[in-house]
Amino acid sequence: MVENFSIFGLISGAIMVKKAVCAVCLAQKLSPATLVMHVLKADPNIAGLYQTAMREFLSHEAGNFQYVNLEQDLGIEGLRKAKLSYHPCAMVNKYSIMRKC
16 A cells, blocks of 8 residues: 555555654545545554544544545454444445355
8 A cells, every 4th residue: 555655545644652653544535525544553552542543634634525434343343342432424234245166
């Protein structure tokens, strides 16, 4: 993603503490109304850093978007709980298609 940053039209942000990157966000415009958050990573040892990174990134970069798509939670209970805490306006059901042999 980083090597093709401009080709993908990515939007990014980072939080630095004592000259070290401790949180990073990578997003992309999906449509005129929707921003997709592809990456949100933060140092889990810094309390509240994930929430701060999300808030600061969106306050600076998502002003023209009506929706933010946080992508799937991969079935990880803690991640799902965190995403639901933002009170999403909608959830999209995911399905798997498997070929029978």
